[in-house]
Amino acid sequence: MKMKPSRFFLILSLFISLWPSLSHSATLKFVDEVGRKVAVPFPPKKIVSLAPNITEVLFRLGLDREIVGVSIHCNFPEKARRKIQVGSYINLDFEKITFLKPDLVIATGTGNTRNMVERLEKLGFPTYVIFPKNFDGILQSIDHLGRVVNREKEAEAIIQEMKRRRQRVIERTLGLPRPKVFLQIGEFPIVTVGKGSFGDNLIDLAGGENIARNEKKMYPRLGKEEILKRSPEVILISSMNPKGDYQRLLQEWSRWKMIPAVRDGRIHMIDSDLIDRPSPRIIDGLEKIAKVLHPEEFKK
Amino acid sequence: MKILTWKKVIIVSTLLSSLLILVILFSVTVGSVKVRPSRSITILLQSILGLKGGGTETEQAIILSLRFPRALLAGLVGAGLSVSGAIFQALLKNPLADPYILGVSSGAAVGAIVAILMGLSTLSLGLPLASFMGALLTILAVFYFGRQEGKIHPNTLLLAGVIIGSFLSALIMFFISVSQKEELHTIIFWLMGDFSFSNYQTIRIIFPYILLSFLFLYSRARQLNLILSGEENALQLGVNVENLRLISYLSASLLTAASVSVCGLIGFVGLIVPHSVRLIFGPDHRLLIPCSALVGASFLIASDTFARTLLAPIELPVGVITAAFGGPFFIYLLKTRKVVKTL
Amino acid sequence: MIEVQSISFRYHKAWVLQDISFQVGKGEFIGLIGPNGSGKTTLLKILYRLLSPQQGEILFDHVPLKRMGRTDIAKKVAVVAQETHLLFPFSVMEIVLTGRSPYLGHLMFEREKDLEIAKKAMEWTEILPFAERPIDELSGGERKRVFIARALAQEPEVILLDEPTANLDIHHQIDFLNLILTLNREKGLTIIMASHDMNIASEFCDRLLLLQKGKIYKIGIPEEVITQTNIEQVYGCEVWVDQHPVSGMPRISLLKKGVQ
Numbered sequence: 001m002k003m004k005p006s007r008f009f010l011i012l013s014l015f016i017s018l019w020p021s022l023s024h025s026a027t028l029k030f031v032d033e034v035g036r037k038v039a040v041p042f043p044p045k046k047i048v049s050l051a052p053n054i055t056e057v058l059f060r061l062g063l064d065r066e067i068v069g070v071s072i073h074c075n076f077p078e079k080a081r082r083k084i085q086v087g088s089y090i091n092l093d094f095e096k097i098t099f100l101k102p103d104l105v106i107a108t109g110t111g112n113t114r115n116m117v118e119r120l121e122k123l124g125f126p127t128y129v130i131f132p133k134n135f136d137g138i139l140q141s142i143d144h145l146g147r148v149v150n151r152e153k154e155a156e157a158i159i160q161e162m163k164r165r166r167q168r169v170i171e172r173t174l175g176l177p178r179p180k181v182f183l184q185i186g187e188f189p190i191v192t193v194g195k196g197s198f199g200d201n202l203i204d205l206a207g208g209e210n211i212a213r214n215e216k217k218m219y220p221r222l223g224k225e226e227i228l229k230r231s232p233e234v235i236l237i238s239s240m241n242p243k244g245d246y247q248r249l250l251q252e253w254s255r256w257k258m259i260p261a262v263r264d265g266r267i268h269m270i271d272s273d274l275i276d277r278p279s280p281r282i283i284d285g286l287e288k289i290a291k292v293l294h295p296e297e298f299k300k
Numbered sequence: 301m302k303i304l305t306w307k308k309v310i311i312v313s314t315l316l317s318s319l320l321i322l323v324i325l326f327s328v329t330v331g332s333v334k335v336r337p338s339r340s341i342t343i344l345l346q347s348i349l350g351l352k353g354g355g356t357e358t359e360q361a362i363i364l365s366l367r368f369p370r371a372l373l374a375g376l377v378g379a380g381l382s383v384s385g386a387i388f389q390a391l392l393k394n395p396l397a398d399p400y401i402l403g404v405s406s407g408a409a410v411g412a413i414v415a416i417l418m419g420l421s422t423l424s425l426g427l428p429l430a431s432f433m434g435a436l437l438t439i440l441a442v443f444y445f446g447r448q449e450g451k452i453h454p455n456t457l458l459l460a461g462v463i464i465g466s467f468l469s470a471l472i473m474f475f476i477s478v479s480q481k482e483e484l485h486t487i488i489f490w491l492m493g494d495f496s497f498s499n500y501q502t503i504r505i506i507f508p509y510i511l512l513s514f515l516f517l518y519s520r521a522r523q524l525n526l527i528l529s530g531e532e533n534a535l536q537l538g539v540n541v542e543n544l545r546l547i548s549y550l551s552a553s554l555l556t557a558a559s560v561s562v563c564g565l566i567g568f569v570g571l572i573v574p575h576s577v578r579l580i581f582g583p584d585h586r587l588l589i590p591c592s593a594l595v596g597a598s599f600l601i602a603s604d605t606f607a608r609t610l611l612a613p614i615e616l617p618v619g620v621i622t623a624a625f626g627g628p629f630f631i632y633l634l635k636t637r638k639v640v641k642t643l
Numbered sequence: 644m645i646e647v648q649s650i651s652f653r654y655h656k657a658w659v660l661q662d663i664s665f666q667v668g669k670g671e672f673i674g675l676i677g678p679n680g681s682g683k684t685t686l687l688k689i690l691y692r693l694l695s696p697q698q699g700e701i702l703f704d705h706v707p708l709k710r711m712g713r714t715d716i717a718k719k720v721a722v723v724a725q726e727t728h729l730l731f732p733f734s735v736m737e738i739v740l741t742g743r744s745p746y747l748g749h750l751m752f753e754r755e756k757d758l759e760i761a762k763k764a765m766e767w768t769e770i771l772p773f774a775e776r777p778i779d780e781l782s783g784g785e786r787k788r789v790f791i792a793r794a795l796a797q798e799p800e801v802i803l804l805d806e807p808t809a810n811l812d813i814h815h816q817i818d819f820l821n822l823i824l825t826l827n828r829e830k831g832l833t834i835i836m837a838s839h840d841m842n843i844a845s846e847f848c849d850r851l852l853l854l855q856k857g858k859i860y861k862i863g864i865p866e867e868v869i870t871q872t873n874i875e876q877v878y879g880c881e882v883w884v885d886q887h888p889v890s891g892m893p894r895i896s897l898l899k900k901g902v903q
Contacts, residue, residue: 089481188486189496189615223496223608223615224366228358229333240482255365258357302775303736306752393730522751526741530727536691537797538717538745583731586751 030148033131033141034109036117040126043150044104048086048097050116051108054130055080056279057142058106060158061151068100076273076281092116097125104128104148110278132278134201135166135286142280162283166205169290173207176294181208182232182261185219185272187249190227194220198282199238199275206290208234228259234293235261238272245269268292304584312587316594320375323598327371327605328363332612335359344368365499373498373562374604374618375597378569380510380559382596385570386577386588387517387552390524391545392454399556399570402461406468407438408560409491413475416486427490428502428561435557438464443549452545492617493566495604502562509558513551514593520544521585528583568622569600572630579633599626644669644833645690645801650699652682652689659685660696660857667835669800672827674844675837676868677854678878683837686854687803690835691720717745721794724805726786732777735789739765742796757796764795768822784815791822802826804836808843820847845869845892853877869893 028042048069049055055074058067064079069086086096089111097105102125107117109131120127128148130141139159146155183199185191193199194215203210211230212220235253239245246269253262261267270292274285291298328344329337335355343355343363355363384399392401399405411434412427420426446452446460476487517524523544526534534541556570573596574588581587603621610616645667652660660682667673675683688694690701692708701708703719711719721742742764743757753761765771768788773781778789787807794802804823808816824847826832838844844851844865851868853860855877861868871884874895883896 186482186485189489189494191485217614221615223332223612225331225333225362226612228362228366231358256361258361303740303753303758390730395730519749519751522744522747525733525737526744528730529738529741532688532693532722532724533727535693535713536717536720536722536724537741538714540713578731583733584737 030128030144032128033144034129036127036129038126038128040128040148041103044102044148046100046102046104047149048100048102048105048125049074050087050092050105051089051111052076052080052273053110053132053277053279054106054108054145056277056281057145058149060280061142061146061149061154063149063151066149068102069097076279089113090116092119094119094123098123106130106145106148108132108278133196134198135205135282138278138280138282139163141278158280162280165283166286169206169286172297173290173294176207176297178207178209179233179293180211180231180260181234181236181293182211182227182230183236183238183275185238185276187252189221190224191219191221194218198278202275202282202286202289203236203293206286206293208289208293224256228256231258231260233260233264233266235259235267236289236292237267237269238275239269240272266292304586309587309590312581313590313594316591316598320594320598320601323601324368324371324375327374327601328367330605330609331362331367332609333362335362340367369500369503370495370498370604371601372503374495374601376503376506376510377495377559377563377566378573378596378598378600379514379593380555380596381566381570381600382573382577382592383514383517383589384552384555384559386574386585386592387524387548387555388570389574390528390585391548391552392458393528394454394458395575396571397458398567399552399559400465400565400567402442402457402553403438403465403468404435404442404553404556405560405565406465406472407441408432408435408557409565410434410468410471410475411437412490412561412564413472413479413487416483416490417475417479425501425505428505431561432557435553435561438468439550439553439557451542452549454545457549490564493564493619495563495618496608496615498563506558506562509554513555513558514589516547516551518586518589520547521589524548524585525583566600566619566622568619568626569596572626573599576630576633644704646702646705647690648700648702650689650696650701652685652694652696652698658857660689663699663857663859665852665859665862667833670827670831670833672824672834672847672849673836674848674851675835675854676839676841676844676851677860679839680856681854681877682857683839683854684805687722687724687805687835687837690801690803691722692716714745714748717797719799720801720803721797721799722803722805723787723790723794723807724803725809726790729778732779734775734777735765735770735781736761736774738778738789739792739796742793745797760798761792761796764792767795768792782815783811784818787811787815787819788822791819791826795826799832801833801835804834804838806838807836808838808840816843823847841869841874841895842887845894846887846890865893869895 026042027039030038030040032038045066046068047058047066049058049067050071052071052074055070056076059077059080067083070080070083072085072088074080087093090113105120105125105127107127107129109129117127117129130144132138132141139162142155142158146152181203183193183203185193192212193210194212194217197218200210200213211232212222237249250267253267257263270288274281274288325341329340339355339359340363343360347364381399388397388399388401389395408431412431415427415430420430442461442464446457448456476484479487523539526537526539527541527544531541574592577588577591577595581591603625604618607616607618607621647663647665650660650663651658663686675686677683685694689696695709739761740753740757743753743761747753765774768791770785770788770792773785778786807819811819820843823834827834848865850863851865852862853868853873860877861873869884871882874882874884881898883898885894887894
């Protein structure tokens with residue numbers, strides 16, 4: 001039967017207007033890690049990440065084309081650097097986001113602001129917030145994100161691997177003496193990691209004792225006198241530039257030879273992205289710390 | 301007949317110096333780590349006398365490498381800011397003047413921020429040097445724009461200083477808004493003022509500046525009394541007012557620049573110490589200058605000691621203590637004596 | 644002892660003083676009179692070199708003023724001018740002592756000798772009992788005497804006075820002027836006084852200089868200067884000029900308009 005042209009066009013335009021919603025099979029409702037209800041067009045095809053840890057997780061889950069926007073801090077993996085940047089932790093280019101028209105925006109409670117998330121909501125962009133607080137929290141976030149972006153199998157694989165490697169570290173350090181550790185973040189002022197921070201969690205898992213573990217602030221500032229008093233046996237320095245600053249920082253510490261860590265030469269730099277970023281690579285950070293705290297054990 | 305003689309100046313200075321020494325000793329014995337006071341003092345004295353010290357290595361490090369240089373630097377800066385404040389009050393004939401009023405501190409801040417943003421190590425000499433450069437440029441700029449018909453005039457100087465200071469503050473805000481998280485933390489930390497990085501090297505470097513400026517200014521103390529009563533009066537008594545203003549401006553600015561570049565912006569000291577000293581010892585600069593220096597030094601050392609021990613092991617910014625203690629004390633002085641009779 | 648030779652001065656474009664020439668002998672008491680803006684105060688400022696004339700010269704005992712150092716001028720000329728607010732109150736003694744400044748040079752503290760001179764100056768002006776009091780506790784008349792004492796402490800040859808009786812009650816005015824007169828007669832100090840009160844100038848001064856718009860209108864003894872014609876010319880108003888009933892010096896009285 002020959003169709004009249006007008007009817008043909010009617011059906012075509014109907015089809016075209018329904019296409020976007022047809023290509024999404026559904027809108028799924030999720031509850032994010034801060035208790036917000038988020039309705040996500042499922043599966044999300046255009047995702048914006050507002051923090052580097054989120055970006056790392058997304059890429060590890062196998063996404064690439066779906067990631068249409070990242071933050072200016074997203075530096076891993078290499079591919080992430082070539083994505084469109086939509087802002088910093090606290091400053092968002094809402095025009096860009098509007099232009100990108102994402103199906104899903106993912107934010108983290110460990111960096112982005114509530115104000116930002118509320119604004120995104122008001123503009124009608126579904127925003128999912130993760131809030132990992134320790135190693136287990138990171139595993140949970142990977143699991144949740146896997147569900148939201150339709151990559152549950154991949155998420156499960158990552159989690160299992162991270163659990164396995166963590167278990168190995170725990171087993172190998174079991175029973176070994178726990179050295180006193182000072183993790184230094186920042187020089188001016190010197191800030192360390194207290195209760196509830198990732199660094200503290202990692203040191204504990206790696207079989208060490210964080211000299212600041214009883215400080216209530218997450219990132220307390222300790223005076224040099226205190227550090228002297230607590231005589232750390234290992235000093236870990238979290239740095240954005242591990243290769244560059246080492247000599248200089250060594251020199252700075254060398255004046256304080258009464259500290260065991262300085263006397264024994266146990267001062268190590270660690271890439272801050274591995275220990276302060278709640279991403280899959282945190283297990284790399286854990287392993288590195290364990291190696292440094294128990295060199296004899298891990299030489300084998 | 302009571303007039304100011306050099307004998308009186310010596311006596312009062314000696315008394316205040318004794319107070320200063322007591323404050324230094326107090327500062328050296330107090331800290332977040334408990335060291336017996338007798339031990340602390342012994343270590344200090346032995347070191348000064350060149351004897352082999354007692355006490356553990358840690359204790360020696362704490363006393364000689366942390367507490368003592370910190371006290372010395374705080375003392376130097378306290379003296380510098382107080383004298384500078386007193387001079388600016390006379391120069392601008394304005395009791396509200398403080399060392400930062402002519403924008404020198406903003407210039408120092410811009411210098412420091414530029415150094416931080418360029419990635420200069422905060423612990424090298426690069427930072428204080430850049431800060432000092434910033435301060436010097438500001439001093440020259442204010443001097444250049446603050447002149448009227450080739451002469452320094454208090455009101456135009458003030459205006460130039462305030463305007464240039466505002467411009468520099470805007471620059472500071474700009475830098476803050478474009479800096480990354482880590483740099484931001486460092487910048488704000490510097491701006492709040494801090495002595496936790498005091499070391500003998502820095503002290504050795506700024507000590508000559510502070511001493512020279514102090515000596516220059518003290519040699520002009522008698523003439524400074526005269527310019528308080530007005531330019532015409534001073535001129536007719538034989539004072540070269542233009543020369544005096546120039547030297548005072550440059551010396552006081554240099555004092556401020558040296559102080560701020562090593563420890564950031566610490567407020568209140570330069571304003572309330574000269575006023576408090578004036579209320580107790582009178583406005584004669586021959587007594588005011590040395591007393592402000594000694595009282596300022598004691599005040600800042602004491603404030604810094606409290607800042608690092610009140611909430612140990614957390615260290616408070618020293619500016620919080622100077623304001624918290626200095627403010628109420630000054631209000632007390634205001635209520636019991638008169639600050640300024642005629643304005 | 645003072646020779647003023649053809650000085651002219653201006654701040655910006657307009658000449659404030661034009662071609663002023665006169666001489667002052669040692670021990671004379673000269674009065675500068677004239678309307679506001681005629682240049683009295685400017686002339687005084689030039690006499691102690693606060694301002695420098697663009698044209699002409701001033702000689703002090705045949706030495707050009709512009710070649711004299713500031714301290715040298717201060718040792719010869721003392722000024723009692725309008726009071727500026729003191730920012731922080733000094734004591735009477737301290738203020739009088741500052742008069743010794745030109746003699747102290749680089750010295751930081753005053754010597755015994757300076758103390759003695761200051762004391763004598765305070766005795767002379769009868770303010771010694773106030774020596775320790777802060778100056779802002781004194782009355783207007785007492786304050787003026789403090790500044791005269793300071794001027795005396797400078798051991799000058801010349802004292803310049805700028806509107807010294809402004810804001811003083813008559814008893815203070817009389818005290819002050821008699822004090823000045825005694826200084827002039829007993830110590831032989833040369834006095835140059837700028838005043839807008841012509842009757843006072845007439846009573847106390849040896850000679851008067853009448854200025855109009857920066858030029859000398861008349862110079863001479865009061866009888867020559869204060870005449871009906873001169874006053875009407877310079878001030879542009881009608882006045883009554885007669886003789887002071889006690890001293891015989893010319894005296895100006897105001898007239899209401901339309902009465903004659």
